[in-house]
Amino acid sequence: MRYSRIRRSRNRRRYLSSVIMIFLILGGIYLFTAGTMGKYISNFIAPILKSKQETAQLDQNEPYDEDMELTLPGTNEQDDNQDNKEENASKATETVKVQAMKFFGIQMGAFNSKENAQTVGEQLKTKGGAGYILDDQYSRVIAMMFLNENDAATVIQQLKNNSIEAQMYELKCPGVEMEITATSQKIEGIKSTFSLIQEKFGDIETIIRDLDNDKITMEIAINRISQIKNEIVDKIELLNQYSATQEGNKVLSGLKSFLSNQINNLDQIMQGNMSDKVAISSKIKYTYIDMIVKYKEYMEQITKI
Numbered sequence: 001m002r003y004s005r006i007r008r009s010r011n012r013r014r015y016l017s018s019v020i021m022i023f024l025i026l027g028g029i030y031l032f033t034a035g036t037m038g039k040y041i042s043n044f045i046a047p048i049l050k051s052k053q054e055t056a057q058l059d060q061n062e063p064y065d066e067d068m069e070l071t072l073p074g075t076n077e078q079d080d081n082q083d084n085k086e087e088n089a090s091k092a093t094e095t096v097k098v099q100a101m102k103f104f105g106i107q108m109g110a111f112n113s114k115e116n117a118q119t120v121g122e123q124l125k126t127k128g129g130a131g132y133i134l135d136d137q138y139s140r141v142i143a144m145m146f147l148n149e150n151d152a153a154t155v156i157q158q159l160k161n162n163s164i165e166a167q168m169y170e171l172k173c174p175g176v177e178m179e180i181t182a183t184s185q186k187i188e189g190i191k192s193t194f195s196l197i198q199e200k201f202g203d204i205e206t207i208i209r210d211l212d213n214d215k216i217t218m219e220i221a222i223n224r225i226s227q228i229k230n231e232i233v234d235k236i237e238l239l240n241q242y243s244a245t246q247e248g249n250k251v252l253s254g255l256k257s258f259l260s261n262q263i264n265n266l267d268q269i270m271q272g273n274m275s276d277k278v279a280i281s282s283k284i285k286y287t288y289i290d291m292i293v294k295y296k297e298y299m300e301q302i303t304k305i
Contacts, residue, residue: 006266007091026181028044028075046051062301068185088196090183090224091181091182092181092182092187093180093299095177095179096177096178096187096191097175097176097177098175098176098194098299099175099198100169100172100175101172101173101198101201102149102171102172103145103147103170104145104147104152104154104168104169104202105134105142105144105145105168105169105289106159106169107141107142107143107168108142108166109140109141110138110139110140110141111138111139114133114135115141116139117141118133119137120141124282125286126278126282127284128141128285129144130142130143130285131145132285132286132293134169134171134292136226140169143285144208144288144289145288145289146205147201147202149168151167152168156168160177164260171292171293171296173296173299174300176299176302176303178190178251189238189239189242193235193239193255193259196235200228200231200291204225204228204284204287204291205290207221207225207284208285211277211280218274218275218280219274222270222280225284226266226270228264229267229285232259232262233263235259236256236259236260236263239252239256240256242257250301250302250305251302251305257298258294265287266287268283268287269284269287
């Protein structure tokens, strides 16, 4: 019995020693692997934590702007230089005022039927009148238009003295005030274009007067028309430069379209038979009235923008 107890006691001590040894071995393995794994994980996570920390610092110093504007480089050095010049040029905001205008026409009849108006218009052209058909609620036949009401009244009275019935027709072109933000050079360019148009109304009317009163020859009249055309061409080229960076601008596109139409009309005058003074005079009058009517339509359009 005693031997059995001693034996069991020895077995118990041996068992405990084995358990302790196993724990020591496992603990060593754990410490070794934990250190190695910990170092690996640390090396893997540290850059991520550092990156996030740096990003957080950047976010605090420079907030992200979803509407940040990106500037793309020019396609070539010339474009870059031009862009720099534009950026460096001083800009200003100015209210450009275009004065309203009134014209006074010699109306030879107003018809419900456009065909009847065209018949009268063609007859009028053979006598040197414009024969222009102006459509509103009626088809009106216009022989001539004047900037001055007294000039129109004088002609109407002369026609009545010759038993020819005529009435005065007043045509109003609205004015406009436009706020333009651009370089001073561009603002002056727009202002000068509108000034040129209004100035040329008077110049064309003077050509008509002088030609009908034999104060100038046909050659001089055509040369003056050619000069007006060249001035308009210069303005179109200027507007083309402006509209290159203002695509879709209705004021500029409408102005260019109006001026381009007048170039075509002036070309038709110069291509006419120079020996037929009556026909040329009629063409100039017709072009003059068409210029007035188209200008009125353009001004009405931009006042609605």
